[in-house]
Amino acid sequence: MNQIPEQPAATVARLRATFRTGRTKPVEWRTAQLRRLREMLTEQGADLATALHADLGKSATEAYRTEIDFTIREIDHTLDHLDEWLRPESAPVPAHLGADATAWTQYDPLGVVLVIAPWNYPAQLLLAPLAGALAAGNAVVVKPSELAPATSAALAALLPAYLDTDAVAVVEGGVPQTTALLAERFDHIFYTGNGTVGRIVMRAAAEHLTPVTLELGGKSPAFVDRGADLRVVADRLVRGKFLNAGQTCVAPDYVLTDPETAAALEPLFTAALEELFGSDPSASGEYGRIINERHFDRLHGLLDSGRVVVGGGADRTTKYIAPTVLADVDPASPVMSEEIFGPILPIVTVPGLEEAVEFINDRDKPLALYVFTDSDDTRRRIAAETSSGGLGYGLPLAHLTVSDLPFGGVGESGTGSYHGRYSIETFSHRKAVLEKPLA
Ligand code: NAD
Numbered sequence: 294m295n296q297i298p299e300q301p302a303a304t305v306a307r308l309r310a311t312f313r314t315g316r317t318k319p320v321e322w323r324t325a326q327l328r329r330l331r332e333m334l335t336e337q338g339a340d341l342a343t344a345l346h347a348d349l350g351k352s353a354t355e356a357y358r359t360e361i362d363f364t365i366r367e368i369d370h371t372l373d374h375l376d377e378w379l380r381p382e383s384a385p386v387p388a389h390l391g392a393d394a395t396a397w398t399q400y401d402p403l404g405v406v407l408v409i410a411p412w413n414y415p416a417q418l419l420l421a422p423l424a425g426a427l428a429a430g431n432a433v434v435v436k437p438s439e440l441a442p443a444t445s446a447a448l449a450a451l452l453p454a455y456l457d458t459d460a461v462a463v464v465e466g467g468v469p470q471t472t473a474l475l476a477e478r479f480d481h482i483f484y485t486g487n488g489t490v491g492r493i494v495m496r497a498a499a500e501h502l503t504p505v506t507l508e509l510g511g512k513s514p515a516f517v518d519r520g521a522d523l524r525v526v527a528d529r530l531v532r533g534k535f536l537n538a539g540q541t542c543v544a545p546d547y548v549l550t551d552p553e554t555a556a557a558l559e560p561l562f563t564a565a566l567e568e569l570f571g572s573d574p575s576a577s578g579e580y581g582r583i584i585n586e587r588h589f590d591r592l593h594g595l596l597d598s599g600r601v602v603v604g605g606g607a608d609r610t611t612k613y614i615a616p617t618v619l620a621d622v623d624p625a626s627p628v629m630s631e632e633i634f635g636p637i638l639p640i641v642t643v644p645g646l647e648e649a650v651e652f653i654n655d656r657d658k659p660l661a662l663y664v665f666t667d668s669d670d671t672r673r674r675i676a677a678e679t680s681s682g683g684l685g686y687g688l689p690l691a692h693l694t695v696s697d698l699p700f701g702g703v704g705e706s707g708t709g710s711y712h713g714r715y716s717i718e719t720f721s722h723r724k725a726v727l728e729k730p731l732a
Contacts, residue, residue, distance in 0.1 A: 301470070304462045305477045308405045308432035311459040318402060318430045320379065324372060326427045326456055330420065331368045333455040334361050340451070341416055344443035348415065349537065350582030350612075359537065360416040363694070367421050370696040370713055371428045378714045386727075394729045400721040402430030403504075404480030409471060409494070411486040412584050413540040413634075415441035418508075419448060422483045423461070425716025431481075432460040436474060438486075439467040440584055479503050481720060485542075488705055506709030506719055508542070509702055510632045513659040515545035515689065516649050516675065517554055518666035526665045527561035530638070531569055533663075533689030535616045538581035539636035540588075543661040545689050546633050547622070548640045549649050555620060555640045562618045562638070563603040575606070575613050583612040583635060592635040598628035599639055624652070646671055650678050658682070658704035663689045682706045 299307070316322060334341070342356040351360075384396040406426040410419035415438050426433045435452070437445035449463045464470055475482075475497035484494045485508040498505045517526055534545050550558065570577040583589045589612045596605055596617060604617030614636050622628060622639035629639060643649050653662065662681035666672060672686055682702035683692045693700045693712070701710025711719050 299462075301464065301473045301477055304434060304464065305405055305474075305479070308434065308460060308462060311457075312402075312404050312432045316457075317427075317432055317460050320375060320430075322457075323428050323430055324375065326461075327368050327372055327424060329455045330424060330427070331365055331372075333451055334365050334368075334420075337447075337451050341444065341447055344447040345416065345441075347443035348412070348441040349540070349584060350580075351537065352579045352581070354579065355537065355581070356416075360414055363417050364420045364424065366694075367696055367712065368424050371424060371716070374714065375428055375717075378717045381726075384725075390727075390729060394727065396725070396727045398723050398725055400429065400717060401724050403720060403722055404431060406431045406433045406481045406483065406720060407474060407477075407479045408433060408435045409474075409482070409484045409486065410435065410437050412438035412440035412444075413537060413542065415444040416448065418485045422485070422711060422716070425711050426481075426483070426720045427456075427461070429717050429720035431720055434462045434464055434474065434479075436464050436466070436471055439465070481506070483709075483711070483719070484508065491707070506701070506711065507707045508700075508709075508711075509660070509705065509707040510542045510634065511657050511659045511702070511706040512546040512629075512632050513543060513661040513663065513681070514547055514549045514649075514653055515663040515665065516646075516653075517548060517550040517558065518646065518664070518668060518671050519551060519554055520667055521554075521665045522667075523554065523557055523561050527558055527565040528568075529665075529688055530663075531562060531565040531616070534638050535566070535569070535580070535636050536690070538583060538614065539616075539638075540581070540584065540634055541690065542634075543683070543690050543693055544634075545638070545661075545663050546659075547629065548638060549643060549652060550640065551645055552642045555642050558640065559602045559618070559620060566603055566616050566618075570616065574604075574616055575608070575611070580616070583614055586612065588635065589614065592633070592637060595628040595633065595635075595637055598622055598626040598637075602640075604636070646674065650674065653679050653681075658702070658706055660702045660706035661685060661689070661692070680704070682710075 338361045342353045345351040345356040381397045381399045386394045408422045478501040483506045491507045574580045599619030599622035602618040604615035606615040616636045619639045660682040663685045696713040699710035699715040700712045
């Protein structure tokens, strides 16, 4: 018998009623939920990996590394430090309030939080914010992406079996369901996805003055300086770019370098790709697929934006696009006009560092910026003269695995951040408290 799904208004009201009882506030409840979430991941990891394979052709190794184990590590880090993060922090009191006055800040949970997740890491990007929101003592509605239907169904079945269903609800569905949810009053909305929908979320949130975190994307450049060890650069760029078939928000979007370095990199990219996926990546169990036909068609249309150095093949029936490197790419070409979000790596040339900085600053602030250089001066200049969500010297993607670093964008690549203690900051109100004894 099909159950009639609860209406969004009823779900939010139910969770708000739970929050009002105070049940989610004690640290014991929070850590118990985090432990249950951890159990879910260890006991049901194989089911989730199967769903991720169905949605994205993700290998089991990649599913564990980038989604399941990643989230377990985030939970463990939170369990290890939560008491310390939640500790009230005293503030110096000015003399005019008297020597007996004290002041401090304390973290208050916000209430009912909405987490809207995308399809590219459909487990990690739903569960890591959920863990943060629970650690901060909130009730949470999570909305998985309908574009990763197997993972969405798996999460909708598993989460209620492990977590406190009076405080955590899963709402599946696409635009109509999300639109209905966004009409409700939440105490925070945490959205991961593209900037167009980010604007819709922010507009809806404005109606209720609800704060938002927007984890968006953009074109993250990889600047390769003259004199860098190009074998290492090619190997690391290829591993970062073609993970999840390039469908990673912090993937290096394009390479920015001088013409001589570009020419030297070309054969090294070919060799690095062959080492990673063999001579036929379509036969490699480690190489993923494009999420759907719409994105396949979009990416397919970008393949002729330059000279193909390696790759270029595609098969719509299996949603396969070969890991592709394009050279001689015009900055005005289609592949450079939008976030690629797929397995195509264009190389754009500029005369040197000065022009590279200008090129980056002429465009939207990226989610990540990667720099491959031996020069301290180049590192210093990039850090001082550009703005990006994160900055990685020598290794793409890895900064987001450091739980003690905030993960988030700036400008068009997003607003707000999370991971580790930054999730507590995001999902709490830091309340100012002053006490002056009556006698
Ligand atoms: P998506 O299509 O799955 O959308 C994300 C969520 O928005 C889904 O849950 C979807 O149901 C909802 N949604 C879609 N249309 C909506 C509408 N009209 N109204 C309300 N809700 C709606 O994912 P996507 O946006 O294609 O994701 C890809 C983008 O996300 C890329 O730009 C990528 O860089 C970015 N991204 C960012 C991060 C990050 O952490 N910063 C992580 C992953 C992806």
